[in-house]
Amino acid sequence: MAETAGRLERLRPYRAVLASRARSQRAYRANFAVDLVSSLLVGVVELAEVWVLFTNVTALGGMRFNQILLVFGLADLAFSLADLSFGHLDNLPDFLRAGTLDVFYLRPQPVLAQLITSDISLRRLARAAVGAAAMGAGLTTSGVTWSPHAAVLLVLGLVSGYATFAGMFVLAAGLQFFLLDGAEMTNAFVYGGRYAATQPASVWTRPLKLVFGFFFPMAFTAYLPAVAILGLPGPQWLPAWLGWCAPAAALWSWATGLLCWRWGLRHYQGGGG
Numbered sequence: 724m725a726e727t728a729g730r731l732e733r734l735r736p737y738r739a740v741l742a743s744r745a746r747s748q749r750a751y752r753a754n755f756a757v758d759l760v761s762s763l764l765v766g767v768v769e770l771a772e773v774w775v776l777f778t779n780v781t782a783l784g785g786m787r788f789n790q791i792l793l794v795f796g797l798a799d800l801a802f803s804l805a806d807l808s809f810g811h812l813d814n815l816p817d818f819l820r821a822g823t824l825d826v827f828y829l830r831p832q833p834v835l836a837q838l839i840t841s842d843i844s845l846r847r848l849a850r851a852a853v854g855a856a857a858m859g860a861g862l863t864t865s866g867v868t869w870s871p872h873a874a875v876l877l878v879l880g881l882v883s884g885y886a887t888f889a890g891m892f893v894l895a896a897g898l899q900f901f902l903l904d905g906a907e908m909t910n911a912f913v914y915g916g917r918y919a920a921t922q923p924a925s926v927w928t929r930p931l932k933l934v935f936g937f938f939f940p941m942a943f944t945a946y947l948p949a950v951a952i953l954g955l956p957g958p959q960w961l962p963a964w965l966g967w968c969a970p971a972a973a974l975w976s977w978a979t980g981l982l983c984w985r986w987g988l989r990h991y992q993g994g995g996g
Contacts, residue, residue, distance in 0.1 A: 748845050758846035766803070766853030770795065773921070784923030789864040790953055791923065796858025798920035798945035801884030803851035809892040811842040815899045816906055824991070835893070835984055865953060873952050876966060880948025883969035884920075887944050890976030891916060893984055900987030916941045925958035932960050943972035 749755055773795055777788040786794070815838065818824040827834045867873060895909035902908065920941040924932065935941040942961055950957045951966030 745843055745845060748843075755845070759849040762846040763849035763853065766799065766850040769799070769921075770853060770857055784925035784958070785955065786923050786925075787865070789861055790949070790955075791861075792857045793861030793865055793867075793953070794923060794945045794949045795921045796854050796856070796861050796945075797880055797884060797949060798917065798941075799854030800851055800858055801854075801881055801944055802888045802917045802920070803847050803854050804885050805888035805892060807844055807847035807851065809839060809889045810844055810847065812838060812892045812896040813906060814842075815896045816902075819899065819991075834988065838896070861949075867952055868954065876948055876952050880945065880952075880966065880969050883973040884944035884948075886973035887940055887969075887976040888913075888917065890973065890978075890980040891939065893977070893980030897980065897983030897985075897987040900991050912939050920944045920946065922946075924961050929960075932958075936961055940972035940975060943969045 748758075773791060774788070776783065777791070781787070783791065815824070818827075824834075827837045830837060862877075891913050895913050898909050899906070916935060916939050919927075919931070919935045924936060924942040924946045927935065932942075943965070947957065947961060947963065947966035948969055949966075951963045955963060957963035957965070
């Protein structure tokens with residue numbers, strides 16, 4: 724009990740910062756409502772892109788529209804939740820250029836933990852709702868045979884997908900210590916990876932399967948759990964049973980992210996002010 728109380732006490736500063744950020748965003752209700760609507764529209768437009776594609780084809784990569792909805796929903800929900808809690812790591816280049824990152828070194832908490840809890844983007848909840856709706860529609864219309872295995876795989880895929888995208892945000896942040904103005908480059912595999920995750924990996928070329936299937940394990944965030952839930956075989960190099968390996972992909976994502984982050988921190992020499 725004493726150990727648990729001590730852990731909760733150590734987390735109190737982080738909870739206080741997050742609560743204050745959440746209150747500040749809700750303070751201006753009209754502005755907050757506009758942010759929610761704009762985020763919702765972005766999610767709807769991205770979902771509409773998938774629908775438009777399927778107005779011209781009956782199947783893509785061996786999957787019908789309702790099955791693709793499950794892939795899109797899993798990927799979009801996991802990414803939106805990761806963006807909600809880790810997306811503001813994109814602000815690190817601003818701290819580096821202004822020299823304000825040095826302030827984080829003065830506090831008795833890990834720099835990464837301070838950055839993660841320095842903000843929270845509540846507007847992302849609207850986009851997460853689009854992903855949840857698409858996932859629900861895919862599950863109810865694609866003929867999923869429910870069983871304990873399917874339920875466990877669904878939860879495992881969603882949690883692992885969230886962790887994988889979160890690790891990608893940490894990796895991108897670590898690279899900023901070397902790139903400074905390289906946000907566009909890192910966005911290519913973070914946000915580009917999110918787009919790849921919403922598509923069936925069976926249509927990827929072999930190089931893309933290597934890059935977004937294993938190095939940046941986007942296929943494990945949604946596609947592989949979805950094909951395992953649906954009972955589909957999966958393409959060459961990405962069989963359906965790999966859906967159960969989603970936690971390993973999340974661990975790989977965090978291992979590369981934390982390694983790059985520690986490398987970046989050791990490289991950082993201060994703002995020079």
